[in-house]
Amino acid sequence: MPQKHVVAKAADITPGHKLVAKVGNRDIAVFNVDGEFYGLANTCPHEGGPLCEGFITGIALSAGPNDYRIERKGEFIRCPWHGWEFDIRTGQSWCDPKSVRARQFNVRVAHGDELVQGPYVAETLKVEKDGDYLVIEL
Numbered sequence: 001m002p003q004k005h006v007v008a009k010a011a012d013i014t015p016g017h018k019l020v021a022k023v024g025n026r027d028i029a030v031f032n033v034d035g036e037f038y039g040l041a042n043t044c045p046h047e048g049g050p051l052c053e054g055f056i057t058g059i060a061l062s063a064g065p066n067d068y069r070i071e072r073k074g075e076f077i078r079c080p081w082h083g084w085e086f087d088i089r090t091g092q093s094w095c096d097p098k099s100v101r102a103r104q105f106n107v108r109v110a111h112g113d114e115l116v117q118g119p120y121v122a123e124t125l126k127v128e129k130d131g132d133y134l135v136i137e138l
Contacts, residue, residue: 010037010109016074020052028105031056031088033075038088039105040077045093049081051102059085059094077102 007021013032020029020042027042029052044051058073076085076094085094086102093100 006110013037016056018052018056018077027052029077030107031077033088036089037107037109039107040086040088040091041103041105043103044079044081044084044086045100045102046079046082046084046095049079051079051086052077054078054080056088057085 005021005023007023007028007030008019013019013030015032015034018029018031020027027050028039029042031038031040040052042050042052055078056074057076057078058070059076060068061071062068075088077088078085084100086092087094091102091104093102
């Protein structure tokens, strides 16, 4: 059974931003891309740089000289060491898409009442007030 770790409130990471959290011995970044959350290891698979400390960007596309456009804004992270870009949604490298991928982690939004439930349930007993005394009936 996978371990679950609470890293932040969903409202703490606004669209277009990230939060790098320490989970066990790993640094994992949680990104908010248009209200959807994604997790990537904070290690660039190219040379081990702090991937998620890089710039969140889009991807530049061109049909030819002097023609370029930025698409998919806010969906890519650029490693600060060598500029390799990775798709935040998939971890796929844009520089070497056939063989390089950043490690992904599943991120989901859980309601607070869901998080406090555990596998054990305490037995509850009815308690009544009788005069100045609290009485439990078994």
